[in-house]
Amino acid sequence: xxxxxxxxxxxxxxxxxxxxxxxxxxxxxxxxxxxxxxxxxxxxxxxxxxxxxxxxxxxxxxxxxxxxxxxxxxxxxxxxxxxxxxxxxxxxxxxxxxxxxxxxxxxxxxxxxxxxxxxxxxxxxxxxxxxxxxxxxxxxxxxxxxxxxxxxxxxxxxxxxxxxxxxxxxxxxxxxxxxxxxxxxxxxxxxxxxxxxxxxxxxxxxxxxxxxxxxxxxxxxxxxxxxxxxxxxxxxxxxxxxxxxxxxxxxxxxxxxxxxxxxxxxxxxxxxxxxxxxxxxxxxxxxxxxxxxxxxxxxxxxxxxxxxxxxxxxxxxxxxxxxxxxxxxxxxxxxxxxx
Numbered sequence: 001x002x003x004x005x006x007x008x009x010x011x012x013x014x015x016x017x018x019x020x021x022x023x024x025x026x027x028x029x030x031x032x033x034x035x036x037x038x039x040x041x042x043x044x045x046x047x048x049x050x051x052x053x054x055x056x057x058x059x060x061x062x063x064x065x066x067x068x069x070x071x072x073x074x075x076x077x078x079x080x081x082x083x084x085x086x087x088x089x090x091x092x093x094x095x096x097x098x099x100x101x102x103x104x105x106x107x108x109x110x111x112x113x114x115x116x117x118x119x120x121x122x123x124x125x126x127x128x129x130x131x132x133x134x135x136x137x138x139x140x141x142x143x144x145x146x147x148x149x150x151x152x153x154x155x156x157x158x159x160x161x162x163x164x165x166x167x168x169x170x171x172x173x174x175x176x177x178x179x180x181x182x183x184x185x186x187x188x189x190x191x192x193x194x195x196x197x198x199x200x201x202x203x204x205x206x207x208x209x210x211x212x213x214x215x216x217x218x219x220x221x222x223x224x225x226x227x228x229x230x231x232x233x234x235x236x237x238x239x240x241x242x243x244x245x246x247x248x249x250x251x252x253x254x255x256x257x258x259x260x261x262x263x264x265x266x267x268x269x270x271x272x273x274x275x276x277x278x279x280x281x282x283x284x285x286x287x288x289x290x291x292x293x294x295x296x297x298x299x300x301x302x303x304x305x306x307x308x309x310x311x312x313x314x315x316x317x318x319x320x321x322x323x324x325x326x327x328x329x330x331x332x333x334x335x336x337x338x339x
Contacts, residue, residue: 002296004270008289010281028130028141029104033059033067035142035189036100040065041170042149045092045125047085047114048072048104068092077110082117089122096124098171100149105131126151137277143192149174150193155202156180161223164190165322182223184208186322188279208323210283211260214238217324224324237331242266244307244338248300251311252318255283255293257330262288269306272298309334 029046036044037059043066046056053069061067070088075081092099101122103114108131118127126148130141149171156162156179164177164185177183182204185194194205206220214235217224221231241247241261248270249258258271271287273280274297284293300308311318314333321329 002272002294002298004272004292004294004298006289007284007287007291007293010284010293010295026138027104027132028135028138029056029102029132031138032100032102032128032130032141032145035145035168037061037065037067038168039170041098041172043092043097043099044068044102045070045088045099046102046104047107049077049106052104052106066092066097072106072112077106077112080110080112082113085114086117086121089118089125093122093125098126098149099124100126100128100145103127103129103131105133107131108134135278136281137275139188140278142189143278146174146190147192147196150178151196153178155197155200164193178202182206184224188277191279210323211256211327213260213263226324230324230328234328234331237335238264238266241331241334241338246303246306248272248303248306248308249311250297250300250309252315253326253330254311255280255287257327258291259283259286260327262291269303270294270300272296272300307338309337 029052033044033056036042040063046052046069050071053071056067056069070085076084101118107114108129115127115129118125128141128145128148135141153175158179158181160180161182161184162177162180164183164187166187184206185191186208188209191207191209194207197203198205206223208224214231217226218231242265246267246269247261249268250272252273252275254271254273258268262268268291270292272294276295280295300310302308311330311333317329318326
């Protein structure tokens with residue numbers, strides 16, 4: 001049975017249940033290739049050893065999109081001699097098409113100067129370092145991908161609102177989306193881009209993936225297009241849960257809901273969820289240190305005096321919803337479970 005550990009212990013063990021020790025998960029290269037395949041207008045060069053080159057071919061790209069791999073030889077790995085890779089990059093960029101270079105585990109372990117080579121000679125190529133051993137989840141690499149693809153893209157001056165959701169769009173569409181003056185982020189893959197753009201002062205960026213205090217939603221109610229009565233309902237339901245007593249939460253985004261409730265004054269004692277990645281880890285660290293968490297979706301055993309809220313039967317609906325809609329759904333389901 002999966003163990004519950006206090007948040008303070010999780011701080012010392014960020015790779016708990018991560019891709020670094022769970023061989024059942026795909027590596028970041030696989031996740032990146034799936035995303036780039038869906039985008040459809042970016043060429044790819046994977047740099048790694050034979051296994052990387054072999055498995056990078058499992059998904060055939062179409063429509064002229066190139067999926068190349070450069071297999072490093074022993075002398076290149078040992079001595080850091082990258083003239084062959086240099087030639088491959090020159091060939092890839094000869095016709096000025098958009099391209100990404102995915103650098104895998106061995107180049108990172110051996111500190112090969114792949115990013116430096118690209119920055120010096122091929123600045124139009126987005127370099128994504130994606131070693132499996134550095135991340136908590138392979139999906140964390142998607143934030144890195146979009147930051148690299150859109151680095152340096154000009155900020156927009158349009159009056160429109162752009163919504164950054166789950167569906168991967170082509171690079172041309174993403175660059176066009178940047179022209180908007182207001183951006184609503186509803187996908188974890190774009191949170192890194194949000195942080196970079198906020199630091200650069202490039203337009204107004206709203207994080208509607210995370211849960212926020214109610215006053216944040218009140219400030220942005222029109223931009224987010226919250227339905228009538230949503231704020232009042234969220235306020236009433238939050239107050240009721242905060243007054244209920246000790247709570248235990250289980251299911252998708254349980255860590256996010258727990259953080260929201262704690263900030264609203266609720267007593268949360270245990271949190272169980274299944275999808276552990278960098279964002280979940282960072283949000284867990286914001287919880288009170290005494291809360292017990294289980295990032296392996298452990299069952300909530302009954303504890304006297306504690307109300308258990310298990311949202312796992314609602315996993316599909318929770319995954320479908322976004323931001324404020326997801327929060328309102330969880331609040332309403334919590335009320336139903338309590339009664």
